[in-house]
Amino acid sequence: xxxxxxxxxxxxxxxxxLVKRYKEVLAVDHIDLNVRAGDxxxxxxxxxxxxxxxxxxxxxxxxxSEGSVELFGRDPxxxxxxxxxxVAGFVEAPxxxxxxxxxxxxELLAALDGDDARSRIxxxxxxxxxTPRAKHRVGGFSHGMRQRLGIAAxxxxxxxxxxxxxxxxxxxxxxxxxxxxxxRRLADEGITVLLSSHQLPEVQELCDRVAIVDSGxxxxxxxxxxxxxxxxxxxxxxxxxxxxxxxxxxxxxxISHAQAGxxxxxxxxxxxxxxxxxxxxxxxxxxxxxxxPELATLEDLFFRLTETAEHEAPxxxxxxxxxxxxxVQAR
Amino acid sequence: MSTVAGAPPVAxxxxxxxxxxxxxxxxxxxxxxxxxxxxTYMGLGLVIVLPLFFVIFQNVxxxxxxxxxxxFASQITQSGLATPVLMLLFLSVFMLPLAAALVAGDVVAAExxxxxxxxxxxxxxxxxxxxxxxxxxxxxxAALAVFLSAAVSTVAGVISxxxxxxxxxxxxxxxxxxxxxxxxxxxxxxxxxxxxVVSIGVLLSxxxxxxxxxVVGTLGVVILLVIVAQIPGLEGIKPYLLDEQFENxxxxxxxxxxxxxxxxxxxxxxxxxxxxxxxGYLVFLRRDVAGG
Numbered sequence: 001x002x003x004x005x006x007x008x009x010x011x012x013x014x015x016x017x018l019v020k021r022y023k024e025v026l027a028v029d030h031i032d033l034n035v036r037a038g039d040x041x042x043x044x045x046x047x048x049x050x051x052x053x054x055x056x057x058x059x060x061x062x063x064x065s066e067g068s069v070e071l072f073g074r075d076p077x078x079x080x081x082x083x084x085x086x087v088a089g090f091v092e093a094p095x096x097x098x099x100x101x102x103x104x105x106x107e108l109l110a111a112l113d114g115d116d117a118r119s120r121i122x123x124x125x126x127x128x129x130x131t132p133r134a135k136h137r138v139g140g141f142s143h144g145m146r147q148r149l150g151i152a153a154x155x156x157x158x159x160x161x162x163x164x165x166x167x168x169x170x171x172x173x174x175x176x177x178x179x180x181x182x183x184r185r186l187a188d189e190g191i192t193v194l195l196s197s198h199q200l201p202e203v204q205e206l207c208d209r210v211a212i213v214d215s216g217x218x219x220x221x222x223x224x225x226x227x228x229x230x231x232x233x234x235x236x237x238x239x240x241x242x243x244x245x246x247x248x249x250x251x252x253x254x255i256s257h258a259q260a261g262x263x264x265x266x267x268x269x270x271x272x273x274x275x276x277x278x279x280x281x282x283x284x285x286x287x288x289x290x291x292x293p294e295l296a297t298l299e300d301l302f303f304r305l306t307e308t309a310e311h312e313a314p315x316x317x318x319x320x321x322x323x324x325x326x327x328v329q330a331r
Numbered sequence: 332m333s334t335v336a337g338a339p340p341v342a343x344x345x346x347x348x349x350x351x352x353x354x355x356x357x358x359x360x361x362x363x364x365x366x367x368x369x370x371t372y373m374g375l376g377l378v379i380v381l382p383l384f385f386v387i388f389q390n391v392x393x394x395x396x397x398x399x400x401x402x403f404a405s406q407i408t409q410s411g412l413a414t415p416v417l418m419l420l421f422l423s424v425f426m427l428p429l430a431a432a433l434v435a436g437d438v439v440a441a442e443x444x445x446x447x448x449x450x451x452x453x454x455x456x457x458x459x460x461x462x463x464x465x466x467x468x469x470x471x472x473a474a475l476a477v478f479l480s481a482a483v484s485t486v487a488g489v490i491s492x493x494x495x496x497x498x499x500x501x502x503x504x505x506x507x508x509x510x511x512x513x514x515x516x517x518x519x520x521x522x523x524x525x526x527x528v529v530s531i532g533v534l535l536s537x538x539x540x541x542x543x544x545x546v547v548g549t550l551g552v553v554i555l556l557v558i559v560a561q562i563p564g565l566e567g568i569k570p571y572l573l574d575e576q577f578e579n580x581x582x583x584x585x586x587x588x589x590x591x592x593x594x595x596x597x598x599x600x601x602x603x604x605x606x607x608x609x610x611g612y613l614v615f616l617r618r619d620v621a622g623g
Contacts, residue, residue, distance in 0.1 A: 059453050061619070061620040081454070081457045090453070097367070100364075104367075111356050112360070113352070115350050157454070
């Protein structure tokens with residue numbers, strides 16, 4: 001068993017070379033994950049990419065075919081329930097005993113959590129606003145209410161790491177907004193969140209670091225901001241003479257993807273080239289009406305990364321990309 | 332959650348080790364789960380209704396010419412204590428194993444199918460604790476079914492025919508209080524083979540992940556062994572078949588008490604139960620929980 005201090009210092013999630021095979025199917029293919037304390041970490045990928053399988057391995061529900069995963073330095077396979085201390089969450093939809101009330105379900109789970117979990121039941125019910133339905137059987141709950149009860153059950157454990165698998169799936173717009181607010185609030189209170197999702201706006205709004213998986217492989221892991229920069233530093237330009245400006249841009253090195261659009265000109269370049277372009281335009285007597293940077297959206301990048309047949313690298317990495325951002329080339 | 336922003340703050344745990352629950356706590360909640368499910372009462376209802384039906388039928392169609400039948404059948408109207416013995420005789424071969432299989436076959440598979448197994452395995456309990464608690468709960472249920480049946484049979488029999496002395500298999504007469512103790516002891520001894528049935532049920536529940544298959548499979552094993560016992564040329568293995576152990580309690584109703592069948596059944600049943608439980612435990616420990 002690791003020493004207490006090393007456990008405390010260990011990252012919330014550290015996966016190395018995770019592989020899961022189901023006979024001929026390779027569900028997870030050498031996945032590495034690094035979730036740091038305080039992260040709101042988005043785990044993205046299309047359906048069947050291996051997200052849920054990876055989370056199951058992280059929680060010790062299934063055994064990796066190869067590789068290992070540690071939660072705060074502890075391997076759930078070797079240390080069992082002890083490895084889940086400070087960890088909570090759910091994989092796929094949270095499941096409860098339909099013949100019991102919400103409160104009774106939480107009492108059961110609190111009993112299995114030990115410590116003072118039982119005393120926290122009223123508080124967590126209040127947080128997810130299920131107090132009025134606490135005595136109702138879960139069998140009659142809507143999907144959204146079960147998701148909220150899942151969050152309540154997770155909070156019983158006073159987690160330092162919250163692992164949520166598609167928490168907003170099946171919720172109405174108001175429910176999704178409330179779920180985002182709750183996750184944001186929990187993150188602000190110091191809980192590290194690993195959020196598996198394919199709700200890209202949700203991830204873009206909440207997460208500071210992401211891993212994108214496709215066909216069982218990580219195609220990107222790093223800061224979301226770095227990814228967006230890697231996606232191409234795009235700019236939108238409006239001038240007094242867009243035709244002339246387009247000619248000048250097309251002739252300059254360092255300017256790419258220059259094209260005229262409905263709302264002016266679009267192009268990609270790094271900051272130094274944008275500076276020299278503005279001087280060149282001025283020198284040519286073309287007035288600049290507006291020059292605005294445009295980062296690629298997460299949705300753009302997600303599709304570029306996951307729909308490229310050969311899993312090629314996304315557009316040229318910008319010089320500003322952080323050192324830790326890892327673009328994982330297809331093997 | 333429209334007011335989440337104003338909700339109370341969520342306390343975050345420190346890195347101190349969590350105090351984990353005992354296996355007894357897990358077992359207690361397994362019992363509570365059983366109590367909360369309607370299907371739990373199906374098996375219990377069966378073992379309550381059958382003795383009542385038997386007693387009512389006997390009261391309506393009283394026969395006194397039972398000399399050639401089982402000794403307890405012949406004294407059914409003379410002592411209420413003959414009723415629980417007869418009921419144990421009738422129910423021990425199929426109905427009580429059925430009641431036991433209903434829960435044992437369901438105890439792991441149902442949670443797997445509903446997805447609640449992953450819910451409890453991501454709390455602060457180890458798989459071994461969960462398996463032990465589930466097995467103990469299934470065994471407790473089987474024991475409850477046996478003693479409930481015995482209690483109902485005894486009460487109904489005594490109300491109908493009185494609390495009188497009773498004649499045992501060996502022809503000796505025992506007093507009513509002693510007879511009552513023997514009834515209790517007989518049911519307790521019958522639990523030995525029934526626990527083996529439960530163990531097989533838990534194994535099948537763990538391996539098949541399907542409640543119906545596990546329940547039917549458990550009964551299938553019992554029935555298969557009954558059939559095997561009838562195959563000519565296999566008489567030699569008969570004493571080692573599980574269904575033969577269902578009569579182990581007969582030794583208690585002889586004077587002097589015949590302990591040999593009880594001791595024999597204890598180790599024969601252990602040979603069925605121990606590998607089943609060990610295999611179930613190992614499978615449960617290593618299995619992938621991906622259901623639900």
